[in-house]
Amino acid sequence: MNPNDYRKLLESGFWFKELPEELKQALLDAGIIKHFRQAGRLFSRGDEFNGLYAVLKGSIQITGISENGKESVLIVLESPNWFGEIALLDNKTRTHDAFTEEDTELLWISHSHIKRILAERPEWWREFGLLLAFKLRLAFVAIESIATLPATVRVARWLMLIANRYGLSQEDNHKIIKVQQQQLALMVSVSRQTTNQILKKMEAQGLIKLSYGEIEILDIENLRKVSDRFKL
Secondary structure (H helix, E strand, O other): OOHHHHHHHHOOOHHHHOOOHHHHHHHHHHOEEEEEOOOEEEEOOOOOOOEEEEEEEOEEEEEEEOOOOOEEEEEEEEOOOEEOHHHHHHOOOOOOEEEEOOOEEEEEEEHHHHHHHHHHOHHHHHHHHHHHHHHHHHHHHHHHHHHHOOHHHHHHHHHHHHHOOOOOOOOOOOEEEOOOHHHHHHHHOOOHHHHHHHHHHHHHOOOEEEEOOEEEEOOHHHHHHHHOOOOO
16 A cells, blocks of 8 residues: 555544645655554654654554653554654654554655655645644643543543544544553553543443453543543
């Protein structure tokens, strides 16, 4: 398969869907599909910017490390999410680590191709700025959740974030997300035991179904209501 075969998948995401048609095609024409068959590091904090990525299959973990060496999973990205734009916009090094955790396919747009595309059409810089702006909004939601909200609401909000795949239609009321409970616990800064208790309670209420390595969301509308209040 070539990048153009994934056009429909990429257009199911909010950012690519809204791009000018010429920019969509330019990115697809410049893209290279990279296949990772096992867990591994894609890039590390401090690495030079080498391009922009989109998840086509599988998932990517974006992680950070605290001063005491504790790993924190910031987000698990599934298709059709794009990532890596921070270093493009500020022309500095990578801000976090990115890992594959399973059989994963990525669309990679190299730095040189992006530079050429933007040199020819500098007005397209705005489109990449919008991608970063959306991520910034998500970051503020995460900061607010960790600083002010109860654990139940934090878990519900992160499940909603992953389930919505950064802009998936709200009409989709059923979604299977691949995330380990330990990963989710790290993302919401809650112990694994507490996370498990919250998920079990949600399962008993018919909101989700728990399976090994994944969480099936059965009622995204009512899960959304949980994420917007302070108690189950």
